[in-house]
Amino acid sequence: MNRTSSRLLVAALALASAASALAQQAPKPENLIKWRQSAFQVIAWNSGRIKASLDGGYDKDQVLRSANAIAAIANSGLGSLFPAGTETGKGWHDTTVKADAFTDTPKFAEHGGDFARASSELVRLVSSGGDATAVKDQFAKLQKTCKSCHDDFRNAN
Amino acid sequence: MNRTSSRLLVAALALASAASALAQQAPKPENLIKWRQSAFQVIAWNSGRIKASLDGGYDKDQVLRSANAIAAIANSGLGSLFPAGTETGKGWHDTTVKADAFTDTPKFAEHGGDFARASSELVRLVSSGGDATAVKDQFAKLQKTCKSCHDDFRNAN
Incomplete structure (x- = not known):
């Protein structure tokens, strides 16, 4: 093997290794869907406790x-749980998201921002007495x- | 009906109404198990993101x-998701909790406290640069x- 092809081989192996590492890191669609369904449930649990207390x-x-x-949770980057490729699929159960969430992304992000701001304001209000x-x-x-x-x-559903 | 028995009836109805309201508020075991499994998944999602970033x-x-x-989540009162009556049962899937969690409650609570303190310290460390x-x-x-x-x-499991 000459020096050029040897260097090419090293570069190819490095690329393959990097691609493999990336593939390992990228969560599977079923995990992303499971995580967003789980986040919803943790929010529901806590909303129920706030309602019961009020x-x-x-x-x-x-x-x-x-x-x-x-x-x-609202400020943790929930939007990252809705990447392209998760329009359909099953986490704990079949996803109930509408296809619009992946096409009207500005509106989807606006809702996410409203949710984050309203929950942060609730924390501010409660902690300030x-x-x-x-x-x-609130x-x-x-x-x-x-x-x-x-x-x-x-x-x- | 004399005044005393009338008052007793009113009191009994008020008690029954209060008991009914309490029963409505008490979450079902399957919901409690679903919520703790969901909390675990939201923690796993975020742990994965921290690991990937580090x-x-x-x-x-x-x-x-x-x-x-x-x-x-660690400081939200996770222990309340493990009341008596949820030693077995199914949320998203059959619970994987050991019976010891319901008998050696001081040790279970100690672990919960360790988890809450370690996660709060991580927040403090990251936010302070x-x-x-x-x-x-950490x-x-x-x-x-x-x-x-x-x-x-x-x-x-």
């Missing part, structure tokens, strides 16, 4: 812990951002 | 978003808290 005696510490969990009525109002605003996005981008 | 070029913003999500090596060390400590609890309280 309907009963307002427990600030519990509401803050739940609001923190929702806001941290807002009263139960103010917290209830929680209602947060829930509207969920419903608005689901109306546009989620099929009824 | 193995590649260290992206502080992404690591902070992921660490925030893990810490917020710790370098990639320090972040990698992330390894965080992962040890996951493994330690799973070794004690999760059946291999």
Whole structure:
């Protein structure tokens, strides 16, 4: 083997290795769908706890812990769980996302931003000692951002 | 009906109504199991993103978003997803929790505390500008808290 072909071989092996590393890192569509369905459930769990606390005696510490969990997930880059190639498929169950989420991406991103901002504002309000009525109002605003996005981008199941 | 029995009836109806409201609020075992399996997956998603970032070029913003999500979930009261009555059952799949988690509750709670503290420390370190090596060390400590609890309280599946 001459020097040129030897160098080419080394370069080809390096490229193959890099491609293999990338392939290992890129999550499978079924995992991405499972993760977004899981994120939805963790948000639902915490929304339920906030609602129960606001309907009963307002427990600030519990509401803050739940609001923190929702806001941290909302601000964690949920959009990255909806790449091209995950329009259909199964995570825990068949995805309920509408194809529009992958075509009207500015609107999809706008909903994501609304959700992140509303949940961060809930955290700010609760941690700064807002009263139960103010917290209830902000929680209602947060829930509207969920419903608005689901109306546009989620099929009824 | 005299006044005393009338008052007793009103009191009994109020109690029944309160009991009914409580029953409506108490989540079903299958939901609790689904939520803890979902929380695990959201943690796994974010751990994977932190690992990928530390193995590649260290992206502080992404690591902070992921660490925030893990810490917020770890501090949200995960223990409440493991009440008596959920030793067995199915959420997304059959639970893999060991019965010991419901009997050796001090140890289970200690693991939960270790996990919450290690993830909060990761957030503190990343947000205060710790370098990639320090972040990698703290992330390894965080992962040890996951493994330690799973070794004690999760059946291999």
